[in-house]
Amino acid sequence: MAAVREAIADAARAVVLPAGVGKLTCSGYTPDSVVAPHFFAGEYSLEFDKAYGRALDEAELTCRVLVGRADDVSAQRTLDALLAGAGPASLKSAIEAARGEPGEAALGGLCDDFHVTRVQGYRWYEHQGTQYVGAELIIRIFGDGRS
Template identity: 70%
Template sequence: MQPSLIREAIATAARAVVLPAGINKLTTSGYVPDSVLAPHFFVGEYEQVYDRAMARGLDELTFTCRLLVSRTDDRSAQKVLDDMLAGSGPASLKAAIEVARGAPGDYALGGLAHDLHVMRVQGYRWYEHAGSTYVGAELMIKVIGEG
């Protein structure tokens, strides 16, 4: 698996979310950006476990992705964040990203991996990024594929 290609594919899948009227469209990147235009989703750090199956048969990557939302109004910003962290619905990042799993029996992320799973949300808090403060959270995404 090529982590840089997978990072970009996850960011592309996240763009499918549909935010409520009046909210800026979600911007995304497959890397940690210098600055963001909120709301923004990006693929940050990752951990890689080699050799989950013998002879380089399977590797496992766990990506820490961040979602940052403008805090112009604390309450409305957290509502938008909550909508995107929901397990389902038009604004759900989990639902949008997991569409990239493909049909049963297909490879995920357009053939880049065997499968992926948005596992959990963590770190719901205030984040400072490039000198600005945002309300945000992290999504942990596991991707498995050939080593």
């Protein structure tokens, strides 16, 4: 999962934020501190043996995006752009671009497929004593359990 989490963070770096917002920083792990706006792969759950002979495992990865709150309205507009289903700032679009072409393994062969399934928890988050507006993105990941 470590390599999958890093690959998802790499894919998220492709977003293009509105002018004046800065660049999205990303990590494949929960960081000690963040430089906002920041996307990171957090905790995950893993279900083994979804198909006979260890042919399929399924993971659900919770990712978070945190935006600084110097101005609460502009921070929420930036977050809304990141959470959109499409567009240059869309995390869903940027991440799912790493799925590859039909028939190809996703994330450069790290998994069979994955899908950004939902956004949840749009709220204020505290991370290392600093308040951010943020949300969670849930990604379902499918892969061969034998590897």
